[in-house]
Amino acid sequence: MTGMLDAWLDELALIGGNGRAVNRFAWTPELLAASRWLVQRLHELGLEAEIDPAGNVLGRWQAGDGPAVLVGSHLDTVPEGGRFDGALGVLSALEAIRRLKDEGFEPAQPLWIAAFNDEEGTRFGTTMFGSAAFVGDDQAELRDRVSTDGVPLSEAMRAAGFDFDLVPRACLIGSVGCYLELHIEQGPRMELQRMDTAVVTGIVGVRGYRVELRGETNHAGTTPMENRRDALAGASRVVLALRDAALSAGDITVNVGRIDVQPGGTNVVPGTAVFFVDARAADPQRFASLDALVRECVGTAAAQERLTIEISPTHEHPPTPMDPALQQLLGDEMRAAGLTWGELSSGAGHDAQVLARHVASAMLFVPSQGGISHSPDEFTPSEQREPGVAVLTAALRKLCSTQRP
Amino acid sequence: MTGMLDAWLDELALIGGNGRAVNRFAWTPELLAASRWLVQRLHELGLEAEIDPAGNVLGRWQAGDGPAVLVGSHLDTVPEGGRFDGALGVLSALEAIRRLKDEGFEPAQPLWIAAFNDEEGTRFGTTMFGSAAFVGDDQAELRDRVSTDGVPLSEAMRAAGFDFDLVPRACLIGSVGCYLELHIEQGPRMELQRMDTAVVTGIVGVRGYRVELRGETNHAGTTPMENRRDALAGASRVVLALRDAALSAGDITVNVGRIDVQPGGTNVVPGTAVFFVDARAADPQRFASLDALVRECVGTAAAQERLTIEISPTHEHPPTPMDPALQQLLGDEMRAAGLTWGELSSGAGHDAQVLARHVASAMLFVPSQGGISHSPDEFTPSEQREPGVAVLTAALRKLCSTQRP
Numbered sequence: 001m002t003g004m005l006d007a008w009l010d011e012l013a014l015i016g017g018n019g020r021a022v023n024r025f026a027w028t029p030e031l032l033a034a035s036r037w038l039v040q041r042l043h044e045l046g047l048e049a050e051i052d053p054a055g056n057v058l059g060r061w062q063a064g065d066g067p068a069v070l071v072g073s074h075l076d077t078v079p080e081g082g083r084f085d086g087a088l089g090v091l092s093a094l095e096a097i098r099r100l101k102d103e104g105f106e107p108a109q110p111l112w113i114a115a116f117n118d119e120e121g122t123r124f125g126t127t128m129f130g131s132a133a134f135v136g137d138d139q140a141e142l143r144d145r146v147s148t149d150g151v152p153l154s155e156a157m158r159a160a161g162f163d164f165d166l167v168p169r170a171c172l173i174g175s176v177g178c179y180l181e182l183h184i185e186q187g188p189r190m191e192l193q194r195m196d197t198a199v200v201t202g203i204v205g206v207r208g209y210r211v212e213l214r215g216e217t218n219h220a221g222t223t224p225m226e227n228r229r230d231a232l233a234g235a236s237r238v239v240l241a242l243r244d245a246a247l248s249a250g251d252i253t254v255n256v257g258r259i260d261v262q263p264g265g266t267n268v269v270p271g272t273a274v275f276f277v278d279a280r281a282a283d284p285q286r287f288a289s290l291d292a293l294v295r296e297c298v299g300t301a302a303a304q305e306r307l308t309i310e311i312s313p314t315h316e317h318p319p320t321p322m323d324p325a326l327q328q329l330l331g332d333e334m335r336a337a338g339l340t341w342g343e344l345s346s347g348a349g350h351d352a353q354v355l356a357r358h359v360a361s362a363m364l365f366v367p368s369q370g371g372i373s374h375s376p377d378e379f380t381p382s383e384q385r386e387p388g389v390a391v392l393t394a395a396l397r398k399l400c401s402t403q404r405p
Numbered sequence: 406m407t408g409m410l411d412a413w414l415d416e417l418a419l420i421g422g423n424g425r426a427v428n429r430f431a432w433t434p435e436l437l438a439a440s441r442w443l444v445q446r447l448h449e450l451g452l453e454a455e456i457d458p459a460g461n462v463l464g465r466w467q468a469g470d471g472p473a474v475l476v477g478s479h480l481d482t483v484p485e486g487g488r489f490d491g492a493l494g495v496l497s498a499l500e501a502i503r504r505l506k507d508e509g510f511e512p513a514q515p516l517w518i519a520a521f522n523d524e525e526g527t528r529f530g531t532t533m534f535g536s537a538a539f540v541g542d543d544q545a546e547l548r549d550r551v552s553t554d555g556v557p558l559s560e561a562m563r564a565a566g567f568d569f570d571l572v573p574r575a576c577l578i579g580s581v582g583c584y585l586e587l588h589i590e591q592g593p594r595m596e597l598q599r600m601d602t603a604v605v606t607g608i609v610g611v612r613g614y615r616v617e618l619r620g621e622t623n624h625a626g627t628t629p630m631e632n633r634r635d636a637l638a639g640a641s642r643v644v645l646a647l648r649d650a651a652l653s654a655g656d657i658t659v660n661v662g663r664i665d666v667q668p669g670g671t672n673v674v675p676g677t678a679v680f681f682v683d684a685r686a687a688d689p690q691r692f693a694s695l696d697a698l699v700r701e702c703v704g705t706a707a708a709q710e711r712l713t714i715e716i717s718p719t720h721e722h723p724p725t726p727m728d729p730a731l732q733q734l735l736g737d738e739m740r741a742a743g744l745t746w747g748e749l750s751s752g753a754g755h756d757a758q759v760l761a762r763h764v765a766s767a768m769l770f771v772p773s774q775g776g777i778s779h780s781p782d783e784f785t786p787s788e789q790r791e792p793g794v795a796v797l798t799a800a801l802r803k804l805c806s807t808q809r810p
Contacts, residue, residue, distance in 0.1 A: 078670035080622070122670055148669070187627035204626060208671060217485070217780040220660030220683050221609060222592035222752035225651045227776075232661055233648055236641035243638055246630045255625030256637055257673045261664050263426075264553070265483035265527055266613060266681040266719075267754075268662045268779045276671040278625050314671075347627035349672075371632075374673045375622040 054133030055117030067177030072114035082378030188371030217271030326362030459538030460522030472582030477519035487783030593776030622676030731767030
C-alpha cells in the first residue's frame with residue numbers, strides 16, 4: 001500500500017527538477033511553486049492551509065482545543081539535490097493524514113502539518129530559517145544577508161511577495177504540543193544493519209562559518225613564487241588541515257563545499273578566497289571544541305601564506321537529544337509492526353532540532369540506498385518508504401486519539 | 406613631455422572601469438567600446454583604421470610598398486585589472502605616431518599599429534586569440550569553447566556582430582616586416598635595479614590546463630570522513646603540490662587562479678572541482694618538463710582522494726627569444742638617450758611571442774611600481790612612462806626611415 005505517496009513524489013520532483021536533479025531554493029519561483037502545490041493537496045484533504053509570513057507551508061486539521069500535534073519536514077533542496085531529502089518527510093506526513101482521513105479517524109486534538117522554508121540554507125548560508133521563525137527566534141540580523149546570487153534576504157523576500165518585517169508573525173509554537181519528522185537516513189548505517197526503520201536518538205551539533213582570506217592579487221608569471229600571497233594556497237591548506245583533524249578525531253565531521261576565488265583570472269595570483277566551513281559533532285564537549293579547531297586551522301594557514309583573515313559564524317545548532325517519551329512511542333509502533341529497527345543519531349541537521357528547543361520532538365528514519373544524499377542519486381524505493389509511513393501514521397493516530405493538556 | 410598619453414590613459418580607463426579596476430574582456434561591449442575609441446583616435450591622426458574580423462584594431466599609416474613596421478599591444482584586461490597592462494603599449498604606440506606626425510615625419514614604408522584582441526584569455530581560457538588570428542594560426546577548434554559566463558565563442562562573436570568563420574581573414578602577417586611592443590614590466594626587477602627602461606631578451610614559455618576532478622557528491626554530515634571522495638580536497642592537494650614543486654625548482658612558476666566547485670552547497674561534499682593551471686618556464690628544457698609535472702601532481706592527488714581526472718591543455722606558448730637586431734636597435738636608442746637600462750626576460754606572455762614566430766619582434770619594458778600588475782594597484786607614473794615612449798618613437802622613426810626589402 002503506497003496510497004498517493006508515489007504519485008506525489010513524482011509530481012513534486014517535476015517542480016524545480018531538471019530531469020535528474022532537483023533545485024528548489026528559498027524564495028525562488030521553484031520553491032514557491034512547490035509550496036503552492038502542497039497547499040492545494042492539503043485543501044483537497046479538507047485541511048486549512050496557507051503559506052505563512054516566513055514562507056512555511058502550514059496545514060491544520062483542527063479538532064479539540066488542546067495543543068497541536070505537528071508533523072513535517074521541508075521542500076527546499078541543496079543545489080542539484082535529490083527527490084527525497086525533506087520532500088519524503090512532508091509527503092509521508094501528507095499521506096499519513098490522507099490515510100487517517102480515509103479511515104474516518106476523528107482527532108481529539110489539532111493535527112498540523114508543516115513544510116518549513118529554507119532548511120538547507122542554500123542561498124543565504126544560514127539553515128532552518130523557516131522553523132526558527134515558527135518557534136519565534138529573532139532573525140532580524142539576517143535582513144541584509146546576501147544570497148549566492150547577490151540579493152539581500154529582505155529583497156529576495158519582497159520579490160517573492162513577502163515582507164521581512166512580518167516574519168515574526170510566523171511564530172505559532174505556543175499552540176504546538178509535540179513534533180514528529182520522518183526523514184531519509186542520508187547515511188549507510190541502516191542499509192549495513194538491514195534496518196527497516198530507525199528511531200533517532202539525537203541530532204548532531206553543527207557550526208557554520210564564512211571564511212575570507214586576503215592576500216595580494218598579482219601577475220602569475222612575473223611575481224616570484226616566494227613573494228606571493230596566494231589566497232587559494234591558504235584556503236587549500238585550511239581544507240586539508242580541517243579534513244586531517246576530523247579524520248584523526250574520529251567523532252567529528254568537517255566540510256568545505258563552497259569556495260569562490262577572486263579575481264578569477266587563470267594568469268592572476270588569487271588575492272581573495274571566500275569559503276564556507278561546516279563542522280559537526282554529536283558530543284557536547286566535542287561540539288564546544290569545534291570553534292577553536294576551525295579558528296586554529298584558519299589562523300595557521302593564513303600565517304603560513306601571509307594572509308589576513310575574516311571569520312564569521314553563519315549558524316550554530318548545538319547537539320539536540322530527541323524526546324524520550326516520543327522515542328518510546330515510535331519504537332513501540334515499530335515493534336508492533338514487526339519491523340527490524342534500531343536507534344541512530346543523526347549526522348545531519350533537521351528542523352526537529354529547532355522545534356526540540358520548545359516542544360517534545362522526535363524523528364524516524366527510513367534507509368538511503370548506498371548512504372547517498374544531497375545528490376540526484378539519493379534513492380529510497382517504495383518498499384523501503386512504506387514501513388516508515390505506516391509507523392508515522394500509527395504514531396499520529398495515537399498522539400491525536402486522546403485529549404492532551 | 407607627455408603629449409596626449411596622460412589624457413588618453415585617463416579616457417581609456419573609463420571604458421569598462423569601475424572607478425578602481427578595469428574590466429574589458431573579449432567580445433564584451435566594454436572591449437568593443439575601447440576598440441572603437443581607438444579607431445577614432447587613429448582616424449584623428451589621419452590613419453586608416455578598422456576593427457578586423459578577429460576583433461583586433463588595426464591602424465595603417467601607408468607609405469612606400471615595403472613590409473610594414475608594426476607596433477602595438479592589447480586593450481583587454483584580466484578580471485579587475487589595472488590601467489596599464491596592454492593599454493600603455495597601445496597608447497604609447499599611438500603617442501609615438503602622434504609625435505612622428507607632429508614633427509612632419511614621412512615614413513619610407515608602412516607604419517601599422519595593432520591592439521590585439523583577447524591577449525589575456527580571460528573569458529575563454531585561451532590567450533592571444535587576436536594575434537594568433539593575425540599571423541594565421543588555425544583556431545577552428547575554439548569555435549565551441551565556452552566562456553566563464555557559459556557562452557560558446559562563436560555565439561559570443563555573433564552577439565558582438567562578428568562571424569567566427571571570417572576570423573582567418575584577419576591574417577595580414579605577410580605584409581609585416583617587424584613588430585615592436587612596449588609593456589610594463591609587471592615584476593619588481595627594474596625598480597630594484599633602478600632601470601629607466603629594459604630591452605626584453607625573450608618571453609617565458611606558458612602552458613595552460615583545465616583540470617576537472619570528479620569524486621562523489623554527498624551529505625557533509627552523514628558521510629563518514631574516510632568514505633568521502635571530496636573533489637575540493639583533491640584540488641587543494643594539487644594547488645599545494647604544484648606550488649611546492651615551483652618553489653623548489655626555482656626557475657618555474659605555477660598558478661591556480663580560477664576554481665569552481667560543484668554542486669556548491671555548504672553542507673554538501675563537493676563532487677566536482679574544475680580549476681585552471683598556468684605553468685611557466687623560460688628555459689626550453691624546463692618548459693618541456695612542465696607537462697609531466699602538472700600531470701604528476703594531478704595524478705598523485707587524484708589517486709590519494711580516489712577521484713577521476715580530466716586534464717585538457719588550454720594553451721601552449723613555447724619560450725620565445727626576441728630578435729637580436731631589434732634588441733640592438735632598442736639598446737642603442739636607450740644608450741643614446743642617456744637612460745639607465747638593462748636586459749630582462751619576460752615572465753609574462755605577450756602578443757610579441759606570437760608575432761616572433763613569423764617576423765623579427767622585440768619588446769621594451771617600463772617599470773611597474775612595487776612589481777604589481779594584473780591588479781587595480783598596477784601603476785607606472787608619467788615620468789617612468791616617458792623614457793619608454795621616447796625610445797619607442799625613436800626606434801619607429803629609425804625603422805621607417807629607410808626602405809626595407
